[in-house]
Amino acid sequence: MVTIDLAKMPVRKLNETLRGFGATHQNAEIINPDAKHYIGVGLISPILVKVRGSAGYYCGGLCDGPHIQVDKNVSWGVGDNLLRGSIVVGGNASAIAGVGMRGGEIVVKGNIGSRAGQVMKKGTLCCAGNANFMAGYMMYGGRVIVLGNSGERVGEDMMGGEIYVGGNVDSLGNDAMLLEPSSSDIDVVMAFLDRYDLPFHGTFKKIVCAGKTLRYGTAEPRLRKLPFYSFSSGGRQDYWNAKVQEDIRVKAHIGRYRIRGYGTSRHLPHFSDIGFKKDMSGAGEDPEVVSKVNLRTFIGENHGGRPLDLSMPVMIAPMSFGALSPQMKIALGIASRLSGISENTGEGGMLSAERAEARQMISQCLAGRLGWNVHDMKRADCVEIYISQGAKPGLGGQLMAEKLTKEIAAVRGIPEGMDLRSPSRHPDILGGDDLIMKVEEFREATGWRVPVSIKLGAGRVRDDIKIALKDGIDFMELDGMQGGTGAAGSEVAEYVGIPTIAGLQEALDGLEELGCAGRMPIVLMGGIKDGVDAAKAMALGATAAAFGSTMLIAAGCITCMQCSVGNCVIGAATQDPEHTKRFDVEKRALQIHRFLETVRWQLAAIVREHGYSDVRQLSREDLVALTPEAAALTRLPYNPSRDS
Amino acid sequence: MCSIAGILFKKDKRPNLGMTTGEALTEMMDACRHRGPDSAGWAIYKQPRQGRLRLRFFVNRDGGQSEDIARIREGLAGHGAEIVEDEAVGCTYGASVKYSGDVQAFSYAMEHVGQLVSVGSSLDIIKDVGQPYGLQKLYDIGRFDGSHGIGHTRLATETGVHPETAHPFWATGFADVATVHNGQITNYWIMRRRLERRGMEFRTENDTELIAVYLAYRMSQGALLEDALRSSLDDLDGTFSYLVATENAIGYAKDKLAAKPMVKYEDDEMIAIASEEVALNRLFPGRALDTTEPAPLTCGLWLRQGTA
Numbered sequence: 001m002v003t004i005d006l007a008k009m010p011v012r013k014l015n016e017t018l019r020g021f022g023a024t025h026q027n028a029e030i031i032n033p034d035a036k037h038y039i040g041v042g043l044i045s046p047i048l049v050k051v052r053g054s055a056g057y058y059c060g061g062l063c064d065g066p067h068i069q070v071d072k073n074v075s076w077g078v079g080d081n082l083l084r085g086s087i088v089v090g091g092n093a094s095a096i097a098g099v100g101m102r103g104g105e106i107v108v109k110g111n112i113g114s115r116a117g118q119v120m121k122k123g124t125l126c127c128a129g130n131a132n133f134m135a136g137y138m139m140y141g142g143r144v145i146v147l148g149n150s151g152e153r154v155g156e157d158m159m160g161g162e163i164y165v166g167g168n169v170d171s172l173g174n175d176a177m178l179l180e181p182s183s184s185d186i187d188v189v190m191a192f193l194d195r196y197d198l199p200f201h202g203t204f205k206k207i208v209c210a211g212k213t214l215r216y217g218t219a220e221p222r223l224r225k226l227p228f229y230s231f232s233s234g235g236r237q238d239y240w241n242a243k244v245q246e247d248i249r250v251k252a253h254i255g256r257y258r259i260r261g262y263g264t265s266r267h268l269p270h271f272s273d274i275g276f277k278k279d280m281s282g283a284g285e286d287p288e289v290v291s292k293v294n295l296r297t298f299i300g301e302n303h304g305g306r307p308l309d310l311s312m313p314v315m316i317a318p319m320s321f322g323a324l325s326p327q328m329k330i331a332l333g334i335a336s337r338l339s340g341i342s343e344n345t346g347e348g349g350m351l352s353a354e355r356a357e358a359r360q361m362i363s364q365c366l367a368g369r370l371g372w373n374v375h376d377m378k379r380a381d382c383v384e385i386y387i388s389q390g391a392k393p394g395l396g397g398q399l400m401a402e403k404l405t406k407e408i409a410a411v412r413g414i415p416e417g418m419d420l421r422s423p424s425r426h427p428d429i430l431g432g433d434d435l436i437m438k439v440e441e442f443r444e445a446t447g448w449r450v451p452v453s454i455k456l457g458a459g460r461v462r463d464d465i466k467i468a469l470k471d472g473i474d475f476m477e478l479d480g481m482q483g484g485t486g487a488a489g490s491e492v493a494e495y496v497g498i499p500t501i502a503g504l505q506e507a508l509d510g511l512e513e514l515g516c517a518g519r520m521p522i523v524l525m526g527g528i529k530d531g532v533d534a535a536k537a538m539a540l541g542a543t544a545a546a547f548g549s550t551m552l553i554a555a556g557c558i559t560c561m562q563c564s565v566g567n568c569v570i571g572a573a574t575q576d577p578e579h580t581k582r583f584d585v586e587k588r589a590l591q592i593h594r595f596l597e598t599v600r601w602q603l604a605a606i607v608r609e610h611g612y613s614d615v616r617q618l619s620r621e622d623l624v625a626l627t628p629e630a631a632a633l634t635r636l637p638y639n640p641s642r643d644s
Numbered sequence: 645m646c647s648i649a650g651i652l653f654k655k656d657k658r659p660n661l662g663m664t665t666g667e668a669l670t671e672m673m674d675a676c677r678h679r680g681p682d683s684a685g686w687a688i689y690k691q692p693r694q695g696r697l698r699l700r701f702f703v704n705r706d707g708g709q710s711e712d713i714a715r716i717r718e719g720l721a722g723h724g725a726e727i728v729e730d731e732a733v734g735c736t737y738g739a740s741v742k743y744s745g746d747v748q749a750f751s752y753a754m755e756h757v758g759q760l761v762s763v764g765s766s767l768d769i770i771k772d773v774g775q776p777y778g779l780q781k782l783y784d785i786g787r788f789d790g791s792h793g794i795g796h797t798r799l800a801t802e803t804g805v806h807p808e809t810a811h812p813f814w815a816t817g818f819a820d821v822a823t824v825h826n827g828q829i830t831n832y833w834i835m836r837r838r839l840e841r842r843g844m845e846f847r848t849e850n851d852t853e854l855i856a857v858y859l860a861y862r863m864s865q866g867a868l869l870e871d872a873l874r875s876s877l878d879d880l881d882g883t884f885s886y887l888v889a890t891e892n893a894i895g896y897a898k899d900k901l902a903a904k905p906m907v908k909y910e911d912d913e914m915i916a917i918a919s920e921e922v923a924l925n926r927l928f929p930g931r932a933l934d935t936t937e938p939a940p941l942t943c944g945l946w947l948r949q950g951t952a
Contacts, residue, residue, distance in 0.1 A: 007929065032930045035921035053932040056922045072932035075921055076905065094921075094937060095902065113937060114902045132902070133940060430883065430903040432799050433646060433679040433826070440678070463801055470681060470799055513804075 001050075006039075007032035015041055015444050022047050022066070035075065037437065040068050042374055042445035046085060057437050060087045062374040062445040063104075076113070077428050079106040080441070082123060083373055088196065095132075098125035099427045100369035101142065102413050107196045114151070117144045118427040119369050120161065121413035128198050134173060136163045136207070138368075138423055140414040145189055147200055155207045159214060160415045163207040164189050166200055175213045181206040214418045215401060218254040222565065247490065257489040259398060261563025261573065262549065263391040263482050263527065268499040270482060271533040273630035274540070275642040276606070277622055283609035284601070293604040294614040297544055299521050300382055300451025300474040303443070307451060308360050308382055311340025312600045313538060313615055317525045317548030318364050318384070318455060318477070320346030321371075322399050322408045323486030323563065326353065327583040328572040331555060333357030334585070335592035339600070344546075347386065347397050347422065349411040350376040364455065365442075367396060368422040370412035374445055383442050385429070385473075386455045387464075390483030390526040393457030393497045396422035398487040402566035405575045432467040439472055453477060458503025458526065462510035465520055469511065475521040477546060478503055482527025484549035486573060487564035500526035501540070502633040508541045531602025538603075539618035540634065547599075554595035555588040646799055646811065647676030647919040648824045648906070650887045651927075652792035652894045655949045659913045661927060666780070666788030669795040672916070672923040673776040679826075679919060680797030683810035684779050685771025687822035687889055688793040692765035696728065697743045697750075697819070700768055701758040702807055705735040712758060713737050719757025723750060734772055734782050735807050736761065748817040752845060755816075759808065760847075764820035766790075766891045771810035791948055794889045796824035803850060812889075813853040815860030816845055820891040823859070825852040826904045826919060827884035835879065855886055873897045873943035885938075887917065895945040902940035909935050915946050 002021070004014060014030070015038065021028055022045025029050045033039055037056035040049050043066040051059070054072040061080035070078075073091035080096075082104040089097075092110035096118050103123040111129035118137040127135075130148035134156045141160040149167040156173025164181065172178065181189075181204050193200050243265075250258055286292070301307035308315075316336050321329045323346065333354035336343040342360040345351075349371020355361055363380035365372055377383055388394055399408070399420040409416035429435050439452050451474035456464055458480045468476055480500025485493060498506075504524050511517050521543035528534055534545035553559065556570040568574035571583030607615050610622060624639035625631035631638035649672035651665060661668060669686055677684075690698065699720075703712035713732060716739070720727060725741035732738075737758070743750060751763045762769035770783045776797060780786055796811035803809045815821035829835070829851035836846060836854055844857050855876065862872035873888070873895050885904040888895045896917060898906055908917045909924045916924050921935055938944060 034925035034929055035933075036925075037920075037922065053930070054921055054925065054935075056920060073921060073935060075907075091932075092935075092937070094905065094907075114940065431828070432801050436678055436799075467799070467801055 001027045001029050003029045003031060005031050006034065006036060011036050011038050012444065012448070014039065015043075016447065018043055018047070018049060019045075019447070021045075035073070037075070038441055038444045040066060041441055042447070044374060054091065058441045061441050062377065064374055073110070076437070078108075079104070080428070081369060081372060081374065082106065092129070093127070096427050097127075098123070100372065101125065102373060105192075107198070109198075111148070112146070115427060117142070119367075119423065120144075124192060126192065126196070126198070130167065136161065136176075137173070145192065147198065150207075155209070157213070158207075158209045159418060160209060164204045165207065166202045166204055169205055169207070172207065175210045176207050177210040179206045179208050216254070216256065216419050220250060220254055220258060220565075222567075257491060259400070259487050259564045260490050260493065260561045261484065261486050262493065262559065262561045263484045264494050264497075266494060268482060269501060269627060269629040269633055270499060270527060271501065271536045273625065273627040274501065274536050274634065274636065275624050275626045275639075276536075277624050277639075277642060278610060280606060280609055283605040286605075286608065289608045290601055290604045292613065293607045295600065295603055295607075297615075299523070299543060300453065302474045302519075303451070303472055304448055305451040305474060306381075306449060308342050308362075310342060310360075310544065312603060313544035314339075314534060314596065314599055315342045315362075315477075315523055315544055315546040316344060316551055317479075317483070317546040318344035318346035318362070318386070319548055319551075320348040320397070320486065321351045321354070321411065322348040322403060322575075323397075323573060325568075325571055325574055325580045325583060326351055327580050327585050328552075328555060328588070329354045330357055331583075331585050331589040331592060332551060333361075334589035335551075335596060336360070338589070338593040339596040341596065342381065344384065345376075345380075347371075348399075348408070350380070351411075355379060362453070366422060367424060367426045370414065370422065377442070377446055380450060382451045382453055383446060384453045384455055384477065385435070385438065385442075387429075388457035388459065389455070389485060390457045390479030390481050390497055390500070390503070391485035392488040392492045393459045394424060395488065395492060396424040397485075398422070398564065400487065400564050400566060403564075403575045408575060432471060435467065436471040451475065455479065457483075458498045458500065458506070461498075461503050461506040462513075465507045465510040466514055469514065469516055469520045473520070475523060475543065476507070477523045477525065478507055480504075480524070480526025483525055484552075499633065500524065500528070501630065504537065504540055504542060505634045531599035532606065534599060535603050535606040535615075535618060536623065538615055539622050540620060550595070551592055554592045556591070646826045647673065647679040647797045647923070648794070648826050648885065648887050649673050649676070649796070649916075649918045649923055650792070650794040650824075650889065650894050650896075651914065651916045652946055652948065653914045654946070655913065656791075659911070663927075664786055664789040665791070665793055666785040668916075668927055669793050670776045670780040670785055671926040672918050673795045673797050675923040675926045676919050677775055677797050680799040681775065682800045682805045683771065683773045683798045683807070684776045684796065685769065685798075685810045685812050685824075686785055686793055686795045687762070687767060687769045687812040687814075687824070688785070688788045689766040689790050689820070689889065689891060690768055690788070691790065692891065693740075695742055695744055696740055697725070697747070697763060697765060698738065698740050698768050699754065699763050700736050700738045700761040700770070702735055702761055703732065703737045703758065716758040719754060723753055725750070733784070734779075736770065736772075738768065747819045751817050755845075755847070760816075762814040762822065764891065767814070767820040767822055767889075769812050769814055769822055771796075771812065772807045773805055773810065792889060792894055794822065794824050794887045794894065803848075808848060809850055811852055813848075813850065813856045815856035816847055816853070818860030818864065821856055821860045821863075821888065823852055823856040823886055823888045825855055825884055825886035827886070827899070828882045829854055829880050829884060830882035831880065851882075852886070855880065855884075856888070859888055869893060869895055870943070870945045873945060877941055877943060885919070892948045893945055895943065896938060897943035898938050898940060900941040906938055907935050908938060909933050
């Protein structure tokens with residue numbers, strides 16, 4: 001046992017030291033902890049750490065294996081995302097103890113704050129005192145034991161797992177129900193209590209998910225194909241077009257909103273409404289143009305992490321393993337490597353085969369913490385905090401039961417066969433002040449090695465980018481309303497959000513207001529369809545552009561918009577082996593790669609035609625608005641004569 | 645999007661803290677400065693003197709400061725307030741005046757001669773853009789060693805970064821009432837209109853000012869501070885953990901969602917309350933403290949002993 005005095009050592013150094021101790025199985029005692037944050041974050045060895053006092057936020061967060069003992073209290077999020085090991089707290093724990101835990105054991109000898117065990121998936125969280133409101137909120141699995149009183153709305157919206165209450169059940173949450181515990185249940189709980197020397201002589205009440213809201217009542221009927229172009233053009237022509245009729249009939253059948261893939265199909269001001277001031281008709285005459293222009297882009301080095309190194313200012317937008325088939329994800333990984341750009345996990349965990357293929361992989365953290373774990377963080381090249389998405393800002397992801405297979409459920413750590421509606425709000429990011437706490441926790445867990453980015457659906461961008469900048473985010477992935485999704489309520493996809501170009505302009509204005517123009521790199525996405533759009537985005541002020549739906553179409557997507565159903569005919573957006581077996585990974589990867597190379601060529605040709613040698617020389621001065629709407633949104637000079 | 649801190653010594657005998665009240669507040673604020681890097685502020689309660697009022701104004705930091713001060717001095721004299729002491733420090737001008745008339749009318753009038761920050765027999769609000777340690781030095785906060793005070797560090801989200809949008813906020817027109825707040829009041833405009841119809845005035849669009857004015861209005865209608873705190877739990881919507889201070893008390897209220905943290909330490913001699921326990925430990929390094937968290941949808945009030 002080595003003693004470390006935290007009055008003399010910064011927490012960052014402490015965590016580095018503890019990780020080193022892990023390698024040599026050295027245990028540690030920490031004196032003068034003084035409720036400092038992030039003590040023991042990111043440990044992946046089974047060492048013993050004794051904290052002689054109180055610890056602050058995220059004590060033992062993002063760990064796998066350690067045994068941590070805290071003499072007194074802990075603040076928010078003790079044992080965040082714990083995989084294995086144990087944390088014993090001698091005093092009280094504040095809000096969201098055991099948030100998103102996926103294994104291991106957390107014991108709090110005093111009381112426990114609100115929303116304990118929110119979105120937990122596995123393991124045991126035990127409180128010897130009383131719990132505050134909503135213990136087990138949205139839990140997917142695992143066990144919560146409260147020896148005292150349960151607090152209000154215990155088990156609110158729980159989807160799996162079990163809660164045992166020794167005292168009063170103050171009130172039950174939505175879709176939670178009381179159940180008589182079996183004798184084997186009691187045996188397991190009592191054995192757990194014995195191991196931690198927690199005496200208990202009362203009787204337990206057991207609370208489980210009632211299961212009334214796990215699935216939608218009536219499934220959406222399967223209809224003839226109504227592809228994107230009939231959606232979008234039909235909507236402008238008349239009232240009772242095929243889309244509107246279908247919509248009404250389906251709602252008359254299922255009695256709720258419909259779910260579909262893709263983003264808005266309405267016409268919105270976009271990059272096609274912006275043109276270059278200079279005549280571009282000669283662009284592309286030089287076959288060697290790519291070699292004459294510098295497109296290489298580094299992004300994410302603002303806070304000391306190793307930046308992403310992109311061969312051109314392009315990324316692949318976040319799309320999940322779950323929404324997409326493993327084959328499609330692997331194809332994206334291969335294509336990103338071949339084109340020297342980055343891939344992104346999207347929601348729901350990292351696919352190892354894809355990680356192996358992609359040279360640079362961004363790991364995304366969403367509110368449900370599905371598939372989230374410290375090991376994937378450590379093998380990622382960037383960690384991204386998802387706040388929202390352009391297609392459905394303010395709402396969580398959806399994955400219908402048809403696509404929630406055993407494999408996907410295992411990766412995400414949740415029960416299979418439910419209509420998964422991911423939470424829309426992070427348990428521990430309820431405002432700008434919480435966001436900074438989370439960013440720092442991620443930096444500690446990854447040893448300050450990788451950039452931390454934020455994914456934001458375009459809404460209140462002007463304010464949000466200021467918060468992101470102040471909270472030490474390295475770069476922002478900004479997603480406009482034209483961005484796609486694997487599943488969203490149809491009306492939400494159609495009408496909620498703001499257009500991509502408007503989002504970018506608001507972001508730039510927000511930075512300008514702080515006097516921080518250029519300090520927050522913006523990766524723009526949302527309906528960007530080629531290198532010309534990307535060049536315009538960069539001229540307007542983006543640092544890079546990201547492609548999502550475009551990648552799917554490059555891989556053969558027929559834009560039927562039925563991504564949520566799970567019957568994708570090309571095998572891209574499905575988990576059904578009957579469909580995925582048709583997906584030729586290598587061929588599709590090469591298609592995506594070839595498309596990305598046209599993006600590179602277009603970017604280079606446009607840069608060169610302006611007489612520049614670097615993509616960063618493009619500026620607003622090179623652009624005009626071709627429509628009054630685009631002029632109003634971007635303040636570019638209105639000049640329809642440049643439309644060619 | 646911020647951190648809050650408050651400290652109150654129950655009686656005049658002081659525990660052996662090894663720091664002044666001002667330094668203690670600053671330490672607590674510095675411990676949480678990650679939650680609010682934009683601006684910082686203190687509401688400190690100095691010894692009241694019979695027939696005296698303290699006023700603090702914002703004045704132009706760069707050019708025009710002397711013109712601002714001359715105008716304020718003239719305004720004070722014009723309303724029958726005799727300046728006893730005054731100081732110009734940072735972006736503020738503070739004055740201690742002899743005045744015995746109606747405070748609310750006087751302070752509404754003073755609003756027209758300068759940008760008024762606070763008025764009270766003991767209250768002095770000092771706030772500025774910057775971080776606690778730097779501002780403590782500039783404004784000599786460490787010298788303050790009175791009975792109680794509250795402090796705040798701010799992360800601006802919806803309004804700009806200026807001294808006037810920093811916390812604490814004074815309950816415009818009501819002597820000695822100040823608030824600091826972490827969170828967001830979502831029924832701001834409904835409540836503001838309601839209070840404006842009853843003659844209350846607002847100087848900013850900051851929701852924390854609304855809390856201060858709301859509490860002061862309720863007290864002006866005869867409610868005790870404790871009752872005003874309790875009714876605020878129903879009347880205010882949104883997420884909030886806030887502190888209110890008066891010339892002899894500190895109170896808190898916390899909304900039902902408990903989304904904004906607040907931790908309290910109490911012993912026989914003092915009470916300290918802050919957004920995070922790490923702030924309380926700054927007062928007692930190396931000690932494992934017995935702390936409690938105020939429960940959701942509760943409020944509380946601590947009076948200085950012998951002042952009830």
